[in-house]
Amino acid sequence: MAIDAATVRKVARLARIAEPEERVEALAQELNGIMQWIEQLAEVDTDGVEPMTSVVAQALPLRADVVTDGGDAAVVTKNAPKSVDGFFVVPKVVE
Amino acid sequence: MTETFTLKGRTGDWEIVLGLEVHAQVASNSKLFSGAAVGFGAGPNEQVSLVDAAMPGMLPVLNKFCVEQAVRTGLGLKAQINLKSRFDRKNYFYPDLPQGYQISQFEFPIVGEGEVTVDRIDGTSFTVRIERLHLEQDAGKSIHDLDPKATYVDLNRSGTALMEIVSKPDMRSPEDAAAYVKKLRAILVTLGTCDGDMEKGNLRADVNVSVCRPGDYEKFRETGSFKHLGTRCEIKNVNSYRFIQQAINYEARRQIEILEDGGKVDQETRLFDPGKGETRSMRSKEEAHDYRYFPDPDLLPLEIDAAWVKEIEAGLPELPDAKKARLMADYGLSAYDASVLISDADVAAFFEEAAKGRDAKLVANWTLNDLMGRLGKDGLEITASPISAADIGALVALIEDGTISGKIARTVFDHMWAGEGAPAAIVEKHGLVQITDTGAIEAAVDKLIAANPDKAEAVKEKPQAIGWFVGQVMKETGGKANPAAVNDILKAKLGL
Amino acid sequence: MTALTSLTLKAALDGLKAKQFSSMELTKAHIAAVEAARPLNAYILETPEAALASAEASDARLAKGEAGALEGAPLGIKDLFCTKDVRATACSKILGDFQPPYESTVTSNLWRDGALMLGKLNMDEFAMGSSNETSAFGPVVNPWRIAGSNKSLTPGGSSGGSASAVAADLCLGATATDTGGSIRQPAAFTGTVGIKPTYGRCSRWGVVAFASSLDQAGPIAKTVEDAAILLKSMSGHDPKDSTSLDIEVPDFASFVGKSVKGLRIGVPKEYRVDGMPAEIEKLWQDGINWLKEAGCEIVEVSLPHTKYALPAYYIVAPAEASSNLARYDGMRYGLRAEGGNLTEIYENTRAEGFGAEVKRRILIGTYVLSAGYYDAYYLKAQKVRRRIADDFEQAWQKCDALLTPTAPSAAFGLGENSNDPIAMYLNDVFTVTTNLAGLPSMSVPAGLDAQGLPLGLQIIGRPLDEGTVFSIGGAIEKAAGFAGKKAERWW
Ligand SMILES: [Mg+2]
Numbered sequence A: 001m002a003i004d005a006a007t008v009r010k011v012a013r014l015a016r017i018a019e020p021e022e023r024v025e026a027l028a029q030e031l032n033g034i035m036q037w038i039e040q041l042a043e044v045d046t047d048g049v050e051p052m053t054s055v056v057a058q059a060l061p062l063r064a065d066v067v068t069d070g071g072d073a074a075v076v077t078k079n080a081p082k083s084v085d086g087f088f089v090v091p092k093v094v095e
Numbered sequence B: 001m002t003e004t005f006t007l008k009g010r011t012g013d014w015e016i017v018l019g020l021e022v023h024a025q026v027a028s029n030s031k032l033f034s035g036a037a038v039g040f041g042a043g044p045n046e047q048v049s050l051v052d053a054a055m056p057g058m059l060p061v062l063n064k065f066c067v068e069q070a071v072r073t074g075l076g077l078k079a080q081i082n083l084k085s086r087f088d089r090k091n092y093f094y095p096d097l098p099q100g101y102q103i104s105q106f107e108f109p110i111v112g113e114g115e116v117t118v119d120r121i122d123g124t125s126f127t128v129r130i131e132r133l134h135l136e137q138d139a140g141k142s143i144h145d146l147d148p149k150a151t152y153v154d155l156n157r158s159g160t161a162l163m164e165i166v167s168k169p170d171m172r173s174p175e176d177a178a179a180y181v182k183k184l185r186a187i188l189v190t191l192g193t194c195d196g197d198m199e200k201g202n203l204r205a206d207v208n209v210s211v212c213r214p215g216d217y218e219k220f221r222e223t224g225s226f227k228h229l230g231t232r233c234e235i236k237n238v239n240s241y242r243f244i245q246q247a248i249n250y251e252a253r254r255q256i257e258i259l260e261d262g263g264k265v266d267q268e269t270r271l272f273d274p275g276k277g278e279t280r281s282m283r284s285k286e287e288a289h290d291y292r293y294f295p296d297p298d299l300l301p302l303e304i305d306a307a308w309v310k311e312i313e314a315g316l317p318e319l320p321d322a323k324k325a326r327l328m329a330d331y332g333l334s335a336y337d338a339s340v341l342i343s344d345a346d347v348a349a350f351f352e353e354a355a356k357g358r359d360a361k362l363v364a365n366w367t368l369n370d371l372m373g374r375l376g377k378d379g380l381e382i383t384a385s386p387i388s389a390a391d392i393g394a395l396v397a398l399i400e401d402g403t404i405s406g407k408i409a410r411t412v413f414d415h416m417w418a419g420e421g422a423p424a425a426i427v428e429k430h431g432l433v434q435i436t437d438t439g440a441i442e443a444a445v446d447k448l449i450a451a452n453p454d455k456a457e458a459v460k461e462k463p464q465a466i467g468w469f470v471g472q473v474m475k476e477t478g479g480k481a482n483p484a485a486v487n488d489i490l491k492a493k494l495g496l
Numbered sequence C: 001m002t003a004l005t006s007l008t009l010k011a012a013l014d015g016l017k018a019k020q021f022s023s024m025e026l027t028k029a030h031i032a033a034v035e036a037a038r039p040l041n042a043y044i045l046e047t048p049e050a051a052l053a054s055a056e057a058s059d060a061r062l063a064k065g066e067a068g069a070l071e072g073a074p075l076g077i078k079d080l081f082c083t084k085d086v087r088a089t090a091c092s093k094i095l096g097d098f099q100p101p102y103e104s105t106v107t108s109n110l111w112r113d114g115a116l117m118l119g120k121l122n123m124d125e126f127a128m129g130s131s132n133e134t135s136a137f138g139p140v141v142n143p144w145r146i147a148g149s150n151k152s153l154t155p156g157g158s159s160g161g162s163a164s165a166v167a168a169d170l171c172l173g174a175t176a177t178d179t180g181g182s183i184r185q186p187a188a189f190t191g192t193v194g195i196k197p198t199y200g201r202c203s204r205w206g207v208v209a210f211a212s213s214l215d216q217a218g219p220i221a222k223t224v225e226d227a228a229i230l231l232k233s234m235s236g237h238d239p240k241d242s243t244s245l246d247i248e249v250p251d252f253a254s255f256v257g258k259s260v261k262g263l264r265i266g267v268p269k270e271y272r273v274d275g276m277p278a279e280i281e282k283l284w285q286d287g288i289n290w291l292k293e294a295g296c297e298i299v300e301v302s303l304p305h306t307k308y309a310l311p312a313y314y315i316v317a318p319a320e321a322s323s324n325l326a327r328y329d330g331m332r333y334g335l336r337a338e339g340g341n342l343t344e345i346y347e348n349t350r351a352e353g354f355g356a357e358v359k360r361r362i363l364i365g366t367y368v369l370s371a372g373y374y375d376a377y378y379l380k381a382q383k384v385r386r387r388i389a390d391d392f393e394q395a396w397q398k399c400d401a402l403l404t405p406t407a408p409s410a411a412f413g414l415g416e417n418s419n420d421p422i423a424m425y426l427n428d429v430f431t432v433t434t435n436l437a438g439l440p441s442m443s444v445p446a447g448l449d450a451q452g453l454p455l456g457l458q459i460i461g462r463p464l465d466e467g468t469v470f471s472i473g474g475a476i477e478k479a480a481g482f483a484g485k486k487a488e489r490w491w
């Protein structure tokens, strides 16, 4: 499962991180090194082991259906790079 | 079973296979994972919490009411309720998706397999198998036409609870697909879990369309293997029965043309353009998707109590199928009338109130034909009807006791629609009482025969010509004569 | 004024209550110390005006006898915690000048009890790092130096600012967070006490997320008792965090000084890793001897999957991070870069906004979750995680707590490991296991190495049994006689 330049490009695209083409090969090697070190997990016998997604041994708490939040667009858009009339203004999306 | 829907192509017949993913907004006060209000018409970003805007360090907390509605809906779909389910993240970037992921249920949905019985207009019915129902967050809204160079984003809808109801590919015609959504809507509205408002997008369908040759679908059903079916395209967010049918018709034709030209259908997501009546590829989604689903580490597995499910089940209202059976049994209605009535819980309730102690068949006719016709013309819902259920009942009562004829009733109905009040008062006011006084009718008949001796002679040879006499008597009496009495007296006097 | 900053939190609180000095005097002394210590780069944002205003309010409450448990105590806050209307960056460029309109639950709890904030502390970007060198504000310098050398050493990471600030008397205590060792390793490198409580003790609400299933807040403090006092205040059930434990918070300080006689202390044999410096080996043995003398029974235990903890962590943590950091997209807050279309703007924003280590982990996380690899990596890691947690469950049959070294080395020079990610990752080899299993674990300073640098021992407890951890920590602290040992001031 070696990571090649094409994989780096694909993953960087999925993650929305621009990686300059001249960096791709080096990055592939770097990530490969890390992934090879990770491969040792394959040694562990995990047949029939239930995957552990959380260490918390309690049920998911549920909240009552009441309105307790919102109602202030100014707070929501306060840190926006651009906003107009309560909207976030973002680069043109072409559908 | 009605005839299979086929499309004629240059190279032979084609059939279509349809599966639907319906997104139904849960009728809750607050959002699935935040305390911001759910609603329509607020100013931009007024119904947004810091959780919905995905501020750093904000965390989701699940709304119990939404879980309950998913369970209720699951029970209404006669589906498996999963006591243990899980929330996963579906990762992708889009400006109206603040977290960069949608919290959804991927591997372990809260509701498993179920089924819906769907009634067709011709009185036949078919079953759609439900694959699953899961809870998920809605995205915000991108507005593209406020600025030529920018997109405006309103997150009011962001985080609203949706139930995604996924069907198996069990629909075979555009009409069947629309009928399925109609039936699903009736179930949701009856349960009160979704308001069913399609115009506002609170109920919308993603339609999966593929085409195949006759016989292929049967092979698919036998083997369960999708290789017998064609490549499908998903048409996103279609929000009316008419658009669903238009979109399917267009899309099926498009696919057939490609195949008949020797091409290959690409599996892709498409958008329906109601203005042009066409579907088109969604450019923004052209790149192959890799959603990288994984369990949301901000949440724990959702575990619900069997006792709670039982409690919810005990509180379910009468569902459309049960109501249909009861309407047929209790009121002697046809399967067709009953299924039309149950397609809208409000219409059914109206009917039942109007039909109390009356000729139910007659009430059904007046409700479904006359009243629904007028309402439809004016774009009104039955809940906004200017004529009450009690008055429809009273109108039928006047017909039943012979005070007015069915024909006069139409006139009375027009006055009722105009807001003139109870039918009895209208009959009184406009002097529309039916003439059942045989003396008056006899006099009119005698006069008619005396004035038309040739016709009176001819009718003895050709008894069906009596219609002309009936018409003349009715005309003479201003339509108020009792038609049965007129017939009897004519027959006697003409010696038929 | 130096006298006031060198107080422990406990001594300062006692002094305030006894009116020996005011919070105003105490706060001013700390503000002066912070200003004088800028070469350490521990604080990335100083908030002296707000601190003085809070001190004034605290003095009023102290005068009225309405003092809270931490009344008037000046603290430093790791920049991962959002504090209302104060710039929060997680030491990343991508957040720009983000000013959270909200206060994290943990800091709210501290202010509720009367504590005040001196400023925001430096850290590795998004808490990803073990040397504080990934910060967009530059590295933090460890106040400790090798005897006779003026080489700059790392304070460890990611809570390097918290550890340095506490070690250099730039606050009475600091908040920190620990995803793989980020409280304990810096504590060990700076001669301070740091505890990561049981997962779910401290609310994660308002704390910038790194890896949600592993992140846990905790204090870095001058003494075990100070850590106990701070943790009590920081902890508690929070309905806004679905993973917050709905459970009573004990008075942790009451466990400090309690006898450890009869406790069974497990020594995991797998922690004797190849190439471990002899001095660490010796320190560990010292700890064992001290506890034996204090009446503990020492038992050897096995945690067979220990060596797989770090690789498992480097799947789970980047996977969660790749998703948690997707919200930094330049649309609603923070940096937005230029670009020809939406995708380019996303890509350029995130390329400019994130540093190299963060990008590396996002790419790894994206890769291990992507189609075709999920089962081989992510699912496998979650299964190994279960195995690791089960190892601990087995150990608890034989012992009440575990004793291990905190880190495989003392503080190293800035720049020494930064070109080798795996060498850097190995710093967390002893700490990461308890994040995966959610267990409470503390680093206590236990001695100096031959170069005069502090070393720490780690105590690992059963879930929710921080009490025992504090008792053992107190016993080691006492036996080691480390308290009062400070870096010689050079800044
Ligand atoms: Mg879907």
Ligand SMILES: [Zn+2]
Pocket (backbone or CB within 6 Å): B023, B136, B164
């Ligand atoms: Zn969906």
